[in-house]
Amino acid sequence: xxxxxxxxxxxxxxxxxxxxxxxxxxxxxxxxxxxxxxxxxxxxxxxxxxxxxxxxxxxxxxxxxxxxxxxxxxxxxxxxxxxxxxxxxxxxxxxxxxxxxxxxxxxxxxxxxxxxxxxxxxxxxxxxxxxxxxxxxxxxxxxxxxxxxxxxxxxxxxxxxxxxxxxxxxxxxxxxxxxxxxxxxxxxxxxxxxxxxxxxxxxxxxxxxxxxxxxxxxxxxxxxxxxxxxxxxxxxxxxxxxxxxxxxxxxxxxxxxxxxxxxxxxxxxxxxxxxxxxxxxxxxxxxxxxxxxxxxxxxxxxxxxxxxxxxxxxxxxxxxxxxxxxxxxxxxxxxxxxxxxxxxxxxxxxxxxxxxxxxxxxxxxxxxxxxxxxxxxxxxxxxxxxxxxxxxxxxxxxxxxxxxxxxxxxxxxxxxxxxxxxxxxxxxxxxxxxxxxxxxxxxxxxxxxxxxxxxxxxxxxxxxxxxxxxxxxxxxxxxxxxxxxxxxxxxxxxxxxxxxxxxxxxxxxxxxxxxxxxxxxxxxxxxxxxxxxxxxxxxxxxxxxxxxxxxxxxxxxxxxxxxxxxxxxxxxxxxxxxxxxxxxxxxxxxxxxxxxxxxxxxxxxxxxxxxxxxxxx
Numbered sequence: 134x135x136x137x138x139x140x141x142x143x144x145x146x147x148x149x150x151x152x153x154x155x156x157x158x159x160x161x162x163x164x165x166x167x168x169x170x171x172x173x174x175x176x177x178x179x180x181x182x183x184x185x186x187x188x189x190x191x192x193x194x195x196x197x198x199x200x201x202x203x204x205x206x207x208x209x210x211x212x213x214x215x216x217x218x219x220x221x222x223x224x225x226x227x228x229x230x231x232x233x234x235x236x237x238x239x240x241x242x243x244x245x246x247x248x249x250x251x252x253x254x255x256x257x258x259x260x261x262x263x264x265x266x267x268x269x270x271x272x273x274x275x276x277x278x279x280x281x282x283x284x285x286x287x288x289x290x291x292x293x294x295x296x297x298x299x300x301x302x303x304x305x306x307x308x309x310x311x312x313x314x315x316x317x318x319x320x321x322x323x324x325x326x327x328x329x330x331x332x333x334x335x336x337x338x339x340x341x342x343x344x345x346x347x348x349x350x351x352x353x354x355x356x357x358x359x360x361x362x363x364x365x366x367x368x369x370x371x372x373x374x375x376x377x378x379x380x381x382x383x384x385x386x387x388x389x390x391x392x393x394x395x396x397x398x399x400x401x402x403x404x405x406x407x408x409x410x411x412x413x414x415x416x417x418x419x420x421x422x423x424x425x426x427x428x429x430x431x432x433x434x435x436x437x438x439x440x441x442x443x444x445x446x447x448x449x450x451x452x453x454x455x456x457x458x459x460x461x462x463x464x465x466x467x468x469x470x471x472x473x474x475x476x477x478x479x480x481x482x483x484x485x486x487x488x489x490x491x492x493x494x495x496x497x498x499x500x501x502x503x504x505x506x507x508x509x510x511x512x513x514x515x516x517x518x519x520x521x522x523x524x525x526x527x528x529x530x531x532x533x534x535x536x537x538x539x540x541x542x543x544x545x546x547x548x549x550x551x552x553x554x555x556x557x558x559x560x561x562x563x564x565x566x567x568x569x570x571x572x573x574x575x576x577x578x579x580x581x582x583x584x585x586x587x588x589x590x591x592x593x594x595x596x597x598x599x600x601x602x603x604x605x606x607x608x609x610x611x612x613x614x615x616x617x618x619x620x621x622x623x624x625x626x627x628x629x630x631x632x633x634x635x636x637x638x639x640x641x642x643x644x645x646x647x648x649x650x651x652x653x654x655x656x657x658x659x660x661x662x663x664x665x666x667x668x669x670x671x672x673x674x675x676x677x678x679x680x681x682x683x684x685x686x687x688x689x690x691x692x693x694x695x696x697x698x699x700x701x702x703x704x705x706x707x708x709x710x711x712x713x714x715x716x717x718x719x720x721x722x723x724x725x726x727x728x729x730x731x732x733x734x735x736x737x738x739x740x741x742x743x744x745x746x747x748x749x750x
Contacts, residue, residue, distance in 0.1 A: 216242055220266035224273050227296050228306050238296040240264065240311075245290045246272065246323050246347045247407045248279055250420050252386050253364040254691065257303070262286055263345045263407040268326050272345035272407065275308045276300075282314045291318035304412040305344055323347060327405055330417075334374040336408070337381050337415045343408045350417055351402045351428075354383060354395065360566055360663045363670070363691065366390055367416060368397065384409060384416040385425070391481075393422070394453040394508055399430035432514030433507040436482075438499050439559060439643045440524040446474075446486045447644055448499060448519065450507075454479050458506040463487065465502040472497055491523035527642055528555035528578050531649045531723060535638065535700075536715040536738065537631035538708040544594035544616065545631040546711065547586045547638060548740055550718075552750060554579040559643030562586060564628075564636055565664035566671065571626045576603050581749050583621035585740055590625035599623060606741075616711075618741030633704040635661040635695065637668035647672060652690070652727065653716065654699040661695040669695055700730040707734055717744040 220243050227238045243264035251260040262279055265272040279285045286292055298310035330336055330350045336343055355377075356369030367384040375381050383403070385395065395401065406424050409416040419425035433452035440446050448466065456479040459465065463474030463486050476487035484505075491497070498520050503513045534548035547562065547570070560573040571586055578584070583606070587594055597614035607619040617623040631638075634655050640648040650672040654661070669690035686694045700716055707714040714735035723729060736745060743749070 217266040221271060224264065224266065224271045227273060227299065227308065228271055230299055232299045232301055234298045234310070236297050236299060238299075239293075240273075240296060241293045242266075242291055242317060243293070244321050244323060244326065245286045245288055245292055246326060247405070248286070248288060249274075249407075251278075252420060253362055255688075257362050258365070259302075259307075261307075263347070264292070265326050265345070265347060268328060270342065270346045272347070273308055274305060274345045274407070275311060276302070277308070277311055284316050286314075286316065287319065289319060289321045289323055290316050291321060292316050304340075304410050323405065330374070330408075331372050332374045333372075336375060337378050337413075340408075340410055340413065340415050343415070344410050345407045347405055347407055348417075349402065349404055351400070352383075353400045354397050356382075357397055358390065358395075360667050361411075361416070362663055363666055363689065364388070370417065380414045382414055382416050384418045386420065389419065389422065389425075393425065393427060394430070394482075395425075395427065396430060396452060400428045402426045402428065427509065430507065430509060430511065432511050433505070434514050435499075435501055435517050435519045437559075438519035438521040440488075440491055440521060441485075441644055443491050443493070443524040444488055445524075446488050446491075446499065446521065448484045448486065448501065449645075450482045450484070450505075450513075452507040453481050454484060455506045455508050455510065458504060458510075459484055465505055467500050467502075469498050470495060493523045493525045495523040497521055497523060522556075522558060522575065525558075525577070526555035528557050528560075529553040529648070530557065530560070530578075530584075530640060531718070532638055532640060532651050533583070534715050534717045534739065534744065535631075535651065535653065535703075536708050536711065536713070536735075537633040537636065537653070538704045538706075539630075539711045539713075540709045541711070543589050543630045544711045545588040546715075546740065547631075548621070549584040549586070549640065550743075551578045551580055551582040551584070554582070556643075560648070561641040562626075563639050563641065563668075564631055565662065566637075566667040567664060568628065570628045570631075571624055573624070574601065574603060576622075578622070582606070583618075583741055584624060585618055585621045586624045586626055587616060588626050588628050588630050590627050595625055599625065601625060621741035632662075635659075635665045635699070636703065637665050637672065639668060639672060649723075651730070652695065652699040653703045654696045654701060655704040657696050657701060658693050659696060660692045661690075666691055666695060698727060700727045700732075702733060702735060705735050708738075712738065714738060715740075718747065719744065720746040721748060721750065 220241055223240050230236065230238060243266055245262050246265045247263045249261050252258060259276040260278045261274055261276040263272055263274050292314065294311045294314040296308045297312050300307050300309045327347045327349055330348045350372060352370045352372035354368050355371040358366045358368040361367035361384050364386055365384055366387050367382045369379055370381055370383045371377065403417055403419055403425055406418055409418045430452065433450045436449045436451050438446055438448045459477050459479050461477060463477040466474045466477065466486055472491060473489045474486045478485050498518055500518045501513055503517065505513045529552040530549050531552055532547060533550035537545050539545050557573045557576045557578055562570045564570055595616055599609045599614035599617055601624045602608040602622045606622050609617055611617045611619050636653050637650060638653065639650045642648050652669060690698060705714055715738040716735050717731045717739065718729055719731055
């Protein structure tokens with residue numbers, strides 16, 4: 134465009150006005166022309182089209198700044214210092230307007246800086262895009278799916294629209310509805326809008342002045358990852374500017390964190406992403422792989438080893454293993470007691486070995502060579518060994534009875550029933566998505582055995598100071614240990630008590646496979662905790678259908694949908710005593726749904742005995 138404009142101006146300057154015989158040098162001039170004897174000699178600058186007409190008169194003053202580019206070249210307008218403050222003022226006005234609908238707030242020539250993908254809950258993580266005009270902000274999140282707009286916005290687009298609805302989502306100001314969307318330009322470089330926040334000290338304390346603004350940041354993961362809404366996890370981070378603050382966090386989809394193997398101690402850089410928030414917490418996000426770069430993580434170590442059969446061993450590492458670092462013949466894995474490996478295959482954090490025949494019940498130690506590395510090529514650290522017991526048949530066990538509302542003594546309990554005998558060594562009983570209630574020690578059971586797990590181990594719930602029974606149900610008789618049941622193995626958990634609002638109770642075997650699961654809630658409608666929803670999703674993804682309707686509901690087990698598929702009355706008032714009522718399986722079948730369980734006010738507890746409707750296997 135510039136070349137064609139200059140050409141047109143030169144034609145006009147050269148007399149394209151109907152008088153083709155007028156020489157250029159004869160055009161009247163002012164000032165020095167009257168003093169010079171030779172106009173051509175005296176006024177080369179004044180009469181030179183390059184100097185006088187293009188630079189001074191036409192391009193700088195009239196055509197480029199004032200007329201041509203400011204008026205017609207939208208890309209330049211969007212980044213022009215004269216228009217950006219106007220756009221920023223409109224964004225500021227929108228951010229300062231009370232939430233509501235029926236609004237009419239113009240946004241003119243804003244740059245689209247990021248498209249947030251559809252990950253997680255549509256309610257808490259709506260799909261949308263961010264807009265900004267100046268590096269120092271402000272910015273705004275528009276919770277409108279770009280795919281519903283015409284044309285669909287992309288990063289670098291210059292857009293205008295009217296905000297018709299505003300809301301505040303967990304502290305984040307959001308344009309919830311818009312009208313009159315239009316695109317005036319594309320391809321604007323958003324990098325000039327990016328702030329590097331690595332050394333910033335006020336991201337948390339001045340979070341409102343940063344939210345939705347585009348940033349880069351380098352730091353390290355300083356905390357442990359935990360759930361952060363459906364499909365997301367978060368952990369505390371440390372940067373040069375903010376080395377310690379529990380409200381400074383990285384937030385990342387669970388699937389992306391797993392694929393990257395991002396763990397505590399990893400160093401990372403976030404690239405061109407908008408500041409997110411959850412109330413007072415600054416959540417610095419990465420939504421897709423291009424948003425984050427890892428620059429160093431802790432060395433992988435051996436976490437555990439367990440045999441799924443008499444000729445197989447699964448070795449689990451603390452980090453994902455690089456497949457190319459593991460030799461197919463298994464020679465990097467050595468054992469004591471004469472065991473050998475002949476083959477190895479990698480899957481994520483596990484390596485499955487083919488071994489010579491294991492002797493059931495024999496203790497073995499596996500040692501792994503440091504030539505095994507993680508995905509970044511970091512060599513195996515220590516511990517590089519794990520002990521395991523030679524393969525024994527795994528027990529099949531069901532959750533059989535639950536009381537999560539014992540308020541007198543807070544001695545909540547869970548009973549397990551053995552469907553078929555075997556080992557329970559290393560089995561894990563858990564509530565919600567992270568709370569481990571009990572990890573079983575070396576422990577073998579027989580078909581029809583019962584196991585009662587008591588919560589809140591201490592003087593009130595365990596007045597006889599019983600220890601876990603691993604050899605017989607009456608190993609520590611109830612006559613001495615008054616909370617024990619002589620017809621069941623008794624185990625004591627240090628967990629202070631079960632959550633009785635909404636919960637998922639899951640039993641895992643020693644390989645991390647789900648053995649049994651129950652969804653439970655205190656009422657048929659209402660919200661559900663994120664940890665509950667995550668545990669429900671894990672159960673469905675890894676195990677099978679738990680839905681009452683025989684199929685998983687669209688959108689997952691969230692809030693009302695979770696509760697509609699849960700065993701109800703988790704907080705039955707009649708269960709307030711440990712001798713009161715409880716939730717119970719009603720027969721020997723297991724259809725993986727709430728219909729397997731008692732409904733309404735639970736029947737009187739049957740700890741250490743079969744429930745009504747059950748018979749021995």
